[in-house]
Amino acid sequence: MFLLTLACFLLQVRGLNGQALDANGLDTNDISLDDKVLAIERLLLSPGTIIFPVTPCDFVLNAPLINNPDYTGDQTAAQWVRTVFHDFITANISAGTGGLDASISFEADRPENLGLVFNAATPNTTSFINATIVGFNLFSTVFVSTADFIALGLAASLLTCDPDARMIQLKAGRIDATKAGPIGVPKPQDGLSVAKAAFANAGFSQTDMIQAVACGHSLGGVHKLNFPEIVGNGVTVGGFGADHFDSTPFQFDNQNVKEYLDGSGQGGGPLVTTTNVTMQSDLRIFNNTDGNATIKAMSSATAFENTCFTIFERMLNTVPNGTHLSNVVGPRPWILMESHLDLTSAGVVVHSGNITNYIGSSTSIPATATYNYTLATGGTSATVKSQAGVLKDDHVNGVVSLPFGNITWYPFSDTITTNITAINLPFFSQAINLNLFVVPSQSCMSTSSPPSYTVRAALLTKLVASKTTTLLGTLYYPAVQPLSVAPKYTQVNTTLTSLTTLGAYTIFSGVVAQPNNGGGLSHIDVRLGTSQRSAKILASTFGGSFFKSGC
Numbered sequence: 001m002f003l004l005t006l007a008c009f010l011l012q013v014r015g016l017n018g019q020a021l022d023a024n025g026l027d028t029n030d031i032s033l034d035d036k037v038l039a040i041e042r043l044l045l046s047p048g049t050i051i052f053p054v055t056p057c058d059f060v061l062n063a064p065l066i067n068n069p070d071y072t073g074d075q076t077a078a079q080w081v082r083t084v085f086h087d088f089i090t091a092n093i094s095a096g097t098g099g100l101d102a103s104i105s106f107e108a109d110r111p112e113n114l115g116l117v118f119n120a121a122t123p124n125t126t127s128f129i130n131a132t133i134v135g136f137n138l139f140s141t142v143f144v145s146t147a148d149f150i151a152l153g154l155a156a157s158l159l160t161c162d163p164d165a166r167m168i169q170l171k172a173g174r175i176d177a178t179k180a181g182p183i184g185v186p187k188p189q190d191g192l193s194v195a196k197a198a199f200a201n202a203g204f205s206q207t208d209m210i211q212a213v214a215c216g217h218s219l220g221g222v223h224k225l226n227f228p229e230i231v232g233n234g235v236t237v238g239g240f241g242a243d244h245f246d247s248t249p250f251q252f253d254n255q256n257v258k259e260y261l262d263g264s265g266q267g268g269g270p271l272v273t274t275t276n277v278t279m280q281s282d283l284r285i286f287n288n289t290d291g292n293a294t295i296k297a298m299s300s301a302t303a304f305e306n307t308c309f310t311i312f313e314r315m316l317n318t319v320p321n322g323t324h325l326s327n328v329v330g331p332r333p334w335i336l337m338e339s340h341l342d343l344t345s346a347g348v349v350v351h352s353g354n355i356t357n358y359i360g361s362s363t364s365i366p367a368t369a370t371y372n373y374t375l376a377t378g379g380t381s382a383t384v385k386s387q388a389g390v391l392k393d394d395h396v397n398g399v400v401s402l403p404f405g406n407i408t409w410y411p412f413s414d415t416i417t418t419n420i421t422a423i424n425l426p427f428f429s430q431a432i433n434l435n436l437f438v439v440p441s442q443s444c445m446s447t448s449s450p451p452s453y454t455v456r457a458a459l460l461t462k463l464v465a466s467k468t469t470t471l472l473g474t475l476y477y478p479a480v481q482p483l484s485v486a487p488k489y490t491q492v493n494t495t496l497t498s499l500t501t502l503g504a505y506t507i508f509s510g511v512v513a514q515p516n517n518g519g520g521l522s523h524i525d526v527r528l529g530t531s532q533r534s535a536k537i538l539a540s541t542f543g544g545s546f547f548k549s550g551c
């Protein structure tokens, strides 16, 4: 099994490396598709990030947990899956608009987006949309759009809820809408023709619609708070609670289809069995469209899983015209989880960070990672060995979570004495610019809120034209945007002026204040005119930055 997976990676990785950084691949923040793919790989391979709110599958991020007496029937994984549907379904395929574009983040107040998230302060304005987006904000950076997070949320939910921990074919590069899209999420009471028209508008046939609904209605259920006319009092806890779509609401599987067809368990769920005929939308979709033919074809576990992954992938890939999506995210077995250049007080350049590897349990874990550097003069350095690998803690919310097998971190810290231009791991390579870089050990983030950053950068002195040479620093910060809880990554520029020299470098310094904080992490890069540009470095102290806290 593992060998097969690896063979697939090799094919994908070749594609990734061959991908040009073309105009379509760079967004307004000058982020390439390769950068976006790497950011998603890093999240998938950090168990404490995107995997954590949906692990285990019954976990609830923003409301009481299942064994709590105040449990309300919330399930974060189910909300994340449903969010994909509610964002996707208002696509207009012939106009080339909508789809997975995070316009849903502006649409939380619409009756069509009702869904439970317990909120004692506003009991009748419940919406699973804001809770979903706020969950993503915990890990948000300029590299991952909210629309890519919505897609990644489905991938993460399936990794933890599908017993096979199957990774969906996920691409990166979705661009966020800046305002609400059209209304049009079909509600149960809207009837079959409205549902058919909505799916057709989004490019989905009747067969696709049946498959999408059957796949979506495997996790979670219908909530008393939102649909009191469907959900009986018997299933509720203190007036809340959910009537599940099947007997295994915390497992992504074909149980809902089986129970619909043989009448056992939940009998296909409340949208089939409710005595209120108006609300029997799942029954109409499965039965009245093609007399159960499509649903029967997906009744085996294998057919269900394969059909669902294909239909979910089509939902994720429904994006506005002009959006350029990346190749499929592996994740690759070897990546740089974090790396940065720094200068010691003696002016020596140090390149350090962590290499990450994941590997199936049937293969032994290498004691060290091996890599080399591309030399500016051509060719590569001799092989370099990292420090000893450290097995990553695989416990998430009290359970073992290993969707990619054991993950090992290999720290490295190299004194750089020759001119290098890249670091190379197996099927992974990252450019290094020794001419110009942010110096994290001399930079800091203030303790005010929102913070300001003192940025110091090192430019090779031979590239400093005159005493008046300045650098342009850019802060990419998560700005508050009206009517959405999603941040909008926004730039603020600042000028860095020369301060002193250190070794072969001249140190430049500047201060940049973050205007507000819409939830997420900030990055900074520096430029010398149009000839030199540094890597973007994490400036927030949360999440492994090496900026000092407090200036």
Ligand code: HEM
Residues within 6 Å of the ligand: 074, 075, 078, 079, 081, 082, 084, 085, 114, 115, 116, 128, 186, 187, 188, 195, 212, 213, 215, 216, 217, 218, 219, 220, 221, 222, 223, 224, 226, 227, 242, 281
């Ligand atoms: C005409 C089509 C559909 C209708 C009328 C419909 C209707 C509903 C309703 C009424 C609920 C209960 C919400 C609540 O009480 O919190 C629900 C839940 C859900 N729906 Fe759909 N749905 C449709 C299609 C889909 C599709 C295509 C997906 C696939 C992604 C999906 C995924 C979900 C999920 C995962 C839940 C459970 C949410 C939770 O437990 O919090 N639905 N749906």
Ligand SMILES: *[C@@H]1O[C@H](CO)[C@@H](O)[C@H](O)[C@H]1NC(C)=O
Residues within 6 Å of the ligand: 092, 093, 094, 095, 201
């Ligand atoms: C979708 O776009 C087409 C072409 O612009 C338009 O004619 C049609 O009315 C749109 N559909 C909806 C439901 O808005």
Ligand SMILES: *[C@@H]1O[C@H](CO)[C@@H](O)[C@H](O)[C@H]1NC(C)=O
Residues within 6 Å of the ligand: 093, 094, 095, 096, 321
């Ligand atoms: C959007 O793309 C589709 C498919 O490539 C094409 O049929 C349609 O004409 C495009 N619409 C616009 C407005 O560019």
Ligand SMILES: *[C@@H]1O[C@H](CO)[C@@H](O)[C@H](O)[C@H]1NC(C)=O
Residues within 6 Å of the ligand: 123, 124
């Ligand atoms: C919420 O709605 C329920 C019934 O729909 C109503 O009884 C209750 O008074 C409402 N609560 C508030 C705070 O508006």
Ligand SMILES: *[C@@H]1O[C@H](CO)[C@@H](O)[C@H](O)[C@H]1NC(C)=O
Residues within 6 Å of the ligand: 260, 261, 262, 263, 286, 287, 291, 292
């Ligand atoms: C489709 O399945 C449902 C639920 O099992 C059943 O009630 C209905 O009669 C079936 N329809 C056909 C045409 O067999």
Ligand SMILES: *[C@@H]1O[C@H](CO)[C@@H](O)[C@H](O)[C@H]1NC(C)=O
Residues within 6 Å of the ligand: 189, 229, 276, 277, 278, 279
């Ligand atoms: C059935 O549901 C519809 C739509 O929500 C509602 O208007 C109607 O009152 C319900 N009927 C009963 C008997 O609860």
Ligand SMILES: *[C@@H]1O[C@H](CO)[C@@H](O)[C@H](O)[C@H]1NC(C)=O
Residues within 6 Å of the ligand: 283, 287, 288, 291
């Ligand atoms: C299933 O669909 C058929 C054809 O539309 C209809 O005659 C039948 O009553 C439906 N069955 C149920 C249980 O709704």
Ligand SMILES: *[C@@H]1O[C@H](CO)[C@@H](O)[C@H](O)[C@H]1NC(C)=O
Residues within 6 Å of the ligand: 352, 353, 354, 409, 411, 412, 413
């Ligand atoms: C590698 O990661 C570990 C764990 O997060 C961290 O403590 C360590 O400082 C990192 N090492 C380097 C060289 O960045």
Ligand SMILES: *[C@@H]1O[C@H](CO)[C@@H](O)[C@H](O)[C@H]1NC(C)=O
Residues within 6 Å of the ligand: 360, 361, 362, 363, 364, 365, 391, 394, 406
């Ligand atoms: C993977 O990690 C677990 C502990 O979390 C360990 O028992 C197992 O032996 C590891 N597998 C390999 C191949 O080292």
Ligand SMILES: *[C@@H]1O[C@H](CO)[C@@H](O)[C@H](O)[C@H]1NC(C)=O
Residues within 6 Å of the ligand: 376, 419, 420, 434, 435, 460
């Ligand atoms: C390394 O080589 C590159 C390309 O020839 C050059 O731009 C750069 O200034 C050199 N760096 C150093 C530290 O000499």
Ligand SMILES: *[C@@H]1O[C@H](CO)[C@@H](O)[C@H](O)[C@H]1NC(C)=O
Residues within 6 Å of the ligand: 370, 371, 372, 380, 381, 383, 424, 425, 426, 427
């Ligand atoms: C450098 O590392 C890359 C990636 O592991 C490898 O393909 C290449 O063969 C190495 N170069 C040398 C000279 O060993």
Ligand SMILES: *[C@@H]1O[C@H](CO)[C@@H](O)[C@H](O)[C@H]1NC(C)=O
Residues within 6 Å of the ligand: 108, 109, 125, 126, 127, 130, 482, 483, 484, 485
């Ligand atoms: C969701 O958040 C947005 C932005 O703060 C707000 O405008 C909207 O009213 C919220 N909706 C709900 C249901 O919480």
Ligand SMILES: *[C@@H]1O[C@H](CO)[C@@H](O)[C@H](O)[C@H]1NC(C)=O
Residues within 6 Å of the ligand: 472, 474, 491, 492, 493
């Ligand atoms: C920052 O500077 C860059 C490069 O000159 C420019 O493209 C960008 O628009 C500037 N941003 C702001 C917010 O002024």
